[in-house]
Amino acid sequence: MQERLRPLIAGNWKMNGTSAALEQIARLKTLLGEAGNIDSDVLVCPPATLLERASQRAQGSALRIGGQDCHANPSGAHTGDVSASMLLDAGASHVIVGHSERRADHGETSETVRAKAAAALAAGLVPIICVGETEAERLAGTANQVVGEQVKFSLPETFGETPIIVAYEPVWAIGTGRTPTIDDIAQMHAHMRQLLVARFGKAGEAALLLYGGSVKPSNAEEILRTPNVNGALVGGASLLADDFFSIIVAA
């Protein structure tokens, strides 16, 4: 395990993009090439239909490609699902698991998410494990407890040599243009760090804690400067390469 991992700026395209969107991958590759030294790792998670072509387009650059979800089983009778090894085979290095949209739309529990993260690790992918409270939970004052339990139950027992990556995405900040205060982000990330260090020791100290939810070129610098924020998981603002690149530069 490396002592210090580079920050990670990850884009989640969600269910957006057909072939034409591959131009954004090409544009991002150009921007990254022109910029030269970038201090962060950069990842784009396109829909599964674009994954293989996106990874071909990204070749020869530092840009990495990831999946948005994977099944907990390595193969079998799971119509419509994609396994971690299929993502790897298509060129992915990472996979998002436990996004709140999947927890809400597909009834995924933290136990499901943990199984998916374990499947990703077994296949050789780096899981990005998402957690975050709803607005009602924040208003009720239970955000710490909810996120603490998600962290506790969504993470596998061991990550081996693979970096631990947890993305804190308050559900109410996703796609709304609203973000927590910097103090609230700092507080939650410190809370998660404490839990990870208590459980994983040095690997917890080195874990990458990403913030996600309405990250934009205009707020990225301030958010990314917050203690214990080691990167961002960006939705809407990752769809256009130029916007996403502004966030990468802010990091």
Ligand SMILES: O=C(CO)COP(=O)(O)O
């Ligand atoms: O859900 C997100 C990334 O996974 C965040 O989405 P937005 O950046 O569009 O708020």
